[in-house]
Amino acid sequence: MELFHSTRSTDIQVTAKQAIRQGIADDGGLFVSDSLGERTLDVESLPGKSYQEIALEVLRLLLPDFSDDELRECIEGAYSSFKDEDVTPLKSLGMNYVLELFHGPTSAFKDVALQALPRFMAHTHVKEGEAQSQEELAEGKERVLILTATSGDTGKAALDGFADVDSTGIVVFYPAGQVSEVQRMQMITQSGQNVGVVAVHGNFDDAQSKVKAIFGDAALAADLEENAHTRLSSANSINVGRLVPQVVYYCAAYAQLLFTQEINFGDEVDFLVPTGNFGDILAGYYAKRLGLPVGKLVVASDKNNVLYDFLTTGVYDRNREFFTTISPSMDILISSNLERMLYYFSDGDTELISRLMNDLAETGRYEVPSGVMRKIREVFDCAWADEDQVRAAIRDCWDENGYVIDPHTACAYHALSVTEGTPTAPRVVLSTASPYKFPRAVLSALGVAAPESDFACMDALADLSGVPAPTALRSLEGQLPRFTDEIDVDEMPAYVRTMAAKFAGASGAAA
Known part of the structure; x- marks a missing residue:
C-alpha cells in the first residue's frame, strides 16, 4: 500500500487516511508520498468524461487506500452543490482561457477541496467492529477538532x-481587518453547532504560525485527548486531503481542451495561478507528475511578492514589509506548501528540508541549493502585480473581453502579459474567486463610483456586467453575526482548549 511520511523524516509511515486525519506530521512537516507519479493517468481517455468521473480517475491514484465506492460517495456529495454542471468550466478569453473555480457554495476555489475533505475525513474514522487494536478502537471514538487559519x-x-x-x-482564525467585508460576513454568520470563528489581532502569517505551533504542542494535545477525547487536524492545504482534490481541475481543464479540439493529445498547456500558500499551484505540479502534459506553471503574486523573489533569487525571505492589498487571500509571507515542492525537487532530501525549515523558523529566511533551483525553474515561472497593475488588469480584461475578474485572478491575468510561457502552448488563467466577493475593489478598478454598502456594490456590478451576484453572497445583507470574538495571537491555544470542551459537551448532550 502507498504510504505517506513527513517532508522532514521518513521514520513514521502512515496511510492516506491516517495522513488526512492527522493533518500535519508530528515533527511539523507535511505529508508526502514517494510513490507520486509511479502510477500515471490515462489522459487520452479523459475527454467527454464528467468532472466526477475524472475526479475518480485522479483520486484513486493519489488516495489508494480509499475504495472506489468511498471515493464515489465523497465525489458525488462534494460536487452536487456546484452551480455549473462542469464544476470548473473552461472559457475562452481572447487567445487564452480562464478556468472558473468559483461555482461552489462559497464562490471560491477552496470549495473544490473543502467540500471533499470532510467526506474524506468521515471515512478515516475506524468503525465499530473494524478496530484491530485498542489504539484503533480509541481512534474510532475520538472527536476531531479542525483548526484553520484563513x-x-x-x-x-x-x-x-x-x-x-x-x-x-x-475553529477558524482570521486576521482582524484584513479580509473583505463579504468574506468576513460569510464567516461570522455561519450556521452550525460545531463551528467557531474568531478574529485575531495580527496578519494571516501570525495566525498560521500559531496554528502550526498548536499542532506541535504535545501538552495541549494530551490535555485535549484526556479531557475532551479530541485530536486536532487541519483544513488548510497543509492537509494532503485538502491538496489532492485540486489536482482534478487541472486534468479537467486539459480534458475540456482536448474535447473541443483546441489541442491534440500530448500538447502542453501552461497554467497561470494566483497563489499565496502555494497549494493551488502545487496541485498543478502533482498533475504533471501524474502525466498531464503541463508546460509552465506560473506563480502569480500580489504586492506580497515573497514567492517571486524566491523563484528569481533562490532565497526565501519573509523578513519584509507586509502589505494589506485588495487581493487579501494572497497576503501571505510564509507559503507552507513550498515545503512539499522543495521535498520533491530535492529528490526527497529530508535533511535538507529540515535544515531549511529550521532556518526559516529561526531567521525568517533560507537559501536553496542552486542545483535544486535550476530544476524548479524548468517547471515554474513567476510574476507579480502591484495594486495599480491589479486594477489595470481588471479593467483591461473587461475592456478587451467583456469579462469581469476578481483581484486575485487579476494577478494571473497580468502575468499573461509579462511572462513568455511555453512556445505554442495554450495558456489557462485560474480564476480563484467570484468578483462579487470583492465588489468594491472591482468597481473601483472599472472606474465606477462605489456605493457605501458592499451589497449595493454587488448590485452595481451586476448592472454593469449583466451577470447576477451569487445568491449566497447577496443574501448576506442584514444577517446578524453569530461570532464577534477578537483575541490576540497568544490567546489562540486557550481558545482552542475552550472550544474543544464546548464541542465535546455539546456532543455529549446530543448523545
Whole structure:
C-alpha cells in the first residue's frame, strides 16, 4: 500500500487516511508520498468524461487506500452543490482561457477541496467492529477538532464543509481587518453547532504560525485527548486531503481542451495561478507528475511578492514589509506548501528540508541549493502585480473581453502579459474567486463610483456586467453575526482548549 511520511523524516509511515486525519506530521512537516507519479493517468481517455468521473480517475491514484465506492460517495456529495454542471468550466478569453473555480457554495476555489475533505475525513474514522487494536478502537471514538487559519476564502469554505459534521468541530482564525467585508460576513454568520470563528489581532502569517505551533504542542494535545477525547487536524492545504482534490481541475481543464479540439493529445498547456500558500499551484505540479502534459506553471503574486523573489533569487525571505492589498487571500509571507515542492525537487532530501525549515523558523529566511533551483525553474515561472497593475488588469480584461475578474485572478491575468510561457502552448488563467466577493475593489478598478454598502456594490456590478451576484453572497445583507470574538495571537491555544470542551459537551448532550 502507498504510504505517506513527513517532508522532514521518513521514520513514521502512515496511510492516506491516517495522513488526512492527522493533518500535519508530528515533527511539523507535511505529508508526502514517494510513490507520486509511479502510477500515471490515462489522459487520452479523459475527454467527454464528467468532472466526477475524472475526479475518480485522479483520486484513486493519489488516495489508494480509499475504495472506489468511498471515493464515489465523497465525489458525488462534494460536487452536487456546484452551480455549473462542469464544476470548473473552461472559457475562452481572447487567445487564452480562464478556468472558473468559483461555482461552489462559497464562490471560491477552496470549495473544490473543502467540500471533499470532510467526506474524506468521515471515512478515516475506524468503525465499530473494524478496530484491530485498542489504539484503533480509541481512534474510532475520538472527536476531531479542525483548526484553520484563513486569509479570507479558506475559512468560509471550511466552515461550510464541516458544519454539523458528526464527531467533528471546527475553529477558524482570521486576521482582524484584513479580509473583505463579504468574506468576513460569510464567516461570522455561519450556521452550525460545531463551528467557531474568531478574529485575531495580527496578519494571516501570525495566525498560521500559531496554528502550526498548536499542532506541535504535545501538552495541549494530551490535555485535549484526556479531557475532551479530541485530536486536532487541519483544513488548510497543509492537509494532503485538502491538496489532492485540486489536482482534478487541472486534468479537467486539459480534458475540456482536448474535447473541443483546441489541442491534440500530448500538447502542453501552461497554467497561470494566483497563489499565496502555494497549494493551488502545487496541485498543478502533482498533475504533471501524474502525466498531464503541463508546460509552465506560473506563480502569480500580489504586492506580497515573497514567492517571486524566491523563484528569481533562490532565497526565501519573509523578513519584509507586509502589505494589506485588495487581493487579501494572497497576503501571505510564509507559503507552507513550498515545503512539499522543495521535498520533491530535492529528490526527497529530508535533511535538507529540515535544515531549511529550521532556518526559516529561526531567521525568517533560507537559501536553496542552486542545483535544486535550476530544476524548479524548468517547471515554474513567476510574476507579480502591484495594486495599480491589479486594477489595470481588471479593467483591461473587461475592456478587451467583456469579462469581469476578481483581484486575485487579476494577478494571473497580468502575468499573461509579462511572462513568455511555453512556445505554442495554450495558456489557462485560474480564476480563484467570484468578483462579487470583492465588489468594491472591482468597481473601483472599472472606474465606477462605489456605493457605501458592499451589497449595493454587488448590485452595481451586476448592472454593469449583466451577470447576477451569487445568491449566497447577496443574501448576506442584514444577517446578524453569530461570532464577534477578537483575541490576540497568544490567546489562540486557550481558545482552542475552550472550544474543544464546548464541542465535546455539546456532543455529549446530543448523545
